[in-house]
Amino acid sequence: MSFRWGVATSAYQIEGATDADGRTPSIWDTFCRVPGNVAGGDTGEAACDHYRRMPEDVALLAELGVDTYRFSISWPRVQPRGRGPVNARGLAFYDRLVDELLARGIDPWVTLYHWDLPQELEDAGGWPHRDTAHRFAEYAVLVSDRLADRVPTWTTLNEPWCVAMYGYADGIHAPGRTDFPAAVRAVHHLLLGHGLAVQGMRASGVSADLGITLNLGQARPAGDDPADHEAARRADGLGVRMYLDPLVHGRYPEDVVADLAARGAVLPIRDGDLAVVSAPIDVLGVNYYFDATLAATGEVRTGPLTGMGWPITPDGCTELLLRIGRDYPGLPMVVTENGAAFDDDPGDDGFVLDEERTAFLAAHIRAVERARDLGADVRGYFAWSFMDNFEWGHGYGPRFGLVRVDYATQRRIPKQSALWYRDRIAGSR
Numbered sequence: 001m002s003f004r005w006g007v008a009t010s011a012y013q014i015e016g017a018t019d020a021d022g023r024t025p026s027i028w029d030t031f032c033r034v035p036g037n038v039a040g041g042d043t044g045e046a047a048c049d050h051y052r053r054m055p056e057d058v059a060l061l062a063e064l065g066v067d068t069y070r071f072s073i074s075w076p077r078v079q080p081r082g083r084g085p086v087n088a089r090g091l092a093f094y095d096r097l098v099d100e101l102l103a104r105g106i107d108p109w110v111t112l113y114h115w116d117l118p119q120e121l122e123d124a125g126g127w128p129h130r131d132t133a134h135r136f137a138e139y140a141v142l143v144s145d146r147l148a149d150r151v152p153t154w155t156t157l158n159e160p161w162c163v164a165m166y167g168y169a170d171g172i173h174a175p176g177r178t179d180f181p182a183a184v185r186a187v188h189h190l191l192l193g194h195g196l197a198v199q200g201m202r203a204s205g206v207s208a209d210l211g212i213t214l215n216l217g218q219a220r221p222a223g224d225d226p227a228d229h230e231a232a233r234r235a236d237g238l239g240v241r242m243y244l245d246p247l248v249h250g251r252y253p254e255d256v257v258a259d260l261a262a263r264g265a266v267l268p269i270r271d272g273d274l275a276v277v278s279a280p281i282d283v284l285g286v287n288y289y290f291d292a293t294l295a296a297t298g299e300v301r302t303g304p305l306t307g308m309g310w311p312i313t314p315d316g317c318t319e320l321l322l323r324i325g326r327d328y329p330g331l332p333m334v335v336t337e338n339g340a341a342f343d344d345d346p347g348d349d350g351f352v353l354d355e356e357r358t359a360f361l362a363a364h365i366r367a368v369e370r371a372r373d374l375g376a377d378v379r380g381y382f383a384w385s386f387m388d389n390f391e392w393g394h395g396y397g398p399r400f401g402l403v404r405v406d407y408a409t410q411r412r413i414p415k416q417s418a419l420w421y422r423d424r425i426a427g428s429r
């Protein structure tokens, strides 16, 4: 695999057409309907209307010169009830998308789960319920049976930490539950679902590269105080090691299990589960946004920040990639998301001279290259995101796109950062 250059999106954030062709509601449709859950009462109902404008969007991807496009499949589109037969009309959309990409020389990279659980499965218990892991594996096999002949790389889950913690502990993402022990059960069932999907896809003959995407960052103590160091250890345990240790080493870290117990939470592990969770994978997707600085009192955010209030910490990206290479050797990595929201200020013609975003991307790409030079096995970089889209609980306010979307007209206008990225990719070939 030579170094891949890509951009990423996800289904609920761009597709719109939420009741087209037999799609049923996902937990995000339900969550968005509750007043107060999403800024401005925004929903994914229209989003970027990508479901209807897909060929035009793929043409734009080709103009960027990316060799890979990472997108996700909407589970309730292709298997509306979260179980049972495939919905042919829903799956046909992804079939066309894959063919359209291949016709333009772009490799499709599929994420099977980017947060849009069919509502019926949440009603049956959601990720804290073990059966959801089996439902996910069944869905993964259904989709890969149809697409794996043309899709060279698959990510099972996007950011299980966010799914479990934001969705079931903090309640700021769908399904909006606030139950820490349930969130911890969700973690285990997400990892189990990942492993079952990998095994199921392999058993049905899939030879493509398979992996998982985690949101990762270094957790640094704010100062010398031992309590700061302890907070950083806990955050690293809950955010990084709780996923990578079982995936790679087939066990949960003892200190994390003890931290969970102290908070009344237990991982619902059954015999044989960890062998499934650690089924061999070909690639680890790393979503890198920023490092966390931890004090005993909580997270501290200082220094230059993005429009999301996220610290700008490119050096941490180098350190993270080197650290994963050290602690989890033998696992090729691809940065499957990196990017930033800033307050874009379009000119009269809609053009956005987004120098901050361009500088952000440039600094992080340099950081990835540095990690490679120092020996980390990093094989690609994908910018988040191809175009402005629905930023979950923040609605349409934050703009992460390289391409501006004028939501009133659905016009797409490449920003300065898109033109820069195109040249950066061309220059590296």
Ligand code: FCB
Pocket: 010, 013, 158, 159, 162, 215, 287, 337, 384, 391, 392, 400
């Ligand atoms: C990541 C998500 C992605 C997007 C970016 C900004 O956590 O995977 O969907 O929201 O953050």
